[in-house]
Amino acid sequence: MKEKLYRFMQGRYGTDKLNQFIFYCEIFLLILSLFFKRNIVIYVLFYLTLFLYLYRAFSKNYVARSIENQKFIRVQAKTVHHVQAIYKNLKDKQYKYLVCPECAQMIRVPKKKGKIEVHCPSCRKSFDAKS
Numbered sequence: 001m002k003e004k005l006y007r008f009m010q011g012r013y014g015t016d017k018l019n020q021f022i023f024y025c026e027i028f029l030l031i032l033s034l035f036f037k038r039n040i041v042i043y044v045l046f047y048l049t050l051f052l053y054l055y056r057a058f059s060k061n062y063v064a065r066s067i068e069n070q071k072f073i074r075v076q077a078k079t080v081h082h083v084q085a086i087y088k089n090l091k092d093k094q095y096k097y098l099v100c101p102e103c104a105q106m107i108r109v110p111k112k113k114g115k116i117e118v119h120c121p122s123c124r125k126s127f128d129a130k131s
């Protein structure tokens with residue numbers, strides 16, 4: 001039995017960050033279904049995410065799944081850094097926190113310097129920003 005399962009999973013993509021996120025969405029939808037019983041939209045979304053999870057986990061197309069995962073990681077990093085920058089901008093009175101539009105690196109610049117050109121230390125690109 002164990003060998004059969006091993007042979008079945010050989011060459012399959014398995015799980016990654018995007019699949020973990022899809023799994024958490026499924027858990028969230030399950031919890032929502034407890035509060036909104038007989039809501040067809042929640043059930044449809046749940047089965048769609050379940051299908052997507054299984055499709056990605058059992059897929060043999062490594063390249064396509066890896067590209068999807070890399071895109072997801074980039075979007076996730078940008079989103080997290082933007083939220084962190086908003087939070088830090090509210091707390092810090094001396095510095096302003098910006099997010100590089102190219103690589104999503106968070107950059108700290110002094111406040112009240114007017115319009116400045118910012119050089120990203122990570123990707124070496126420069127962009128204009130108001131501090």
Ligand SMILES: [Zn+2]
Nearest residue numbers: 100103120123
């Ligand atoms: Zn950058």
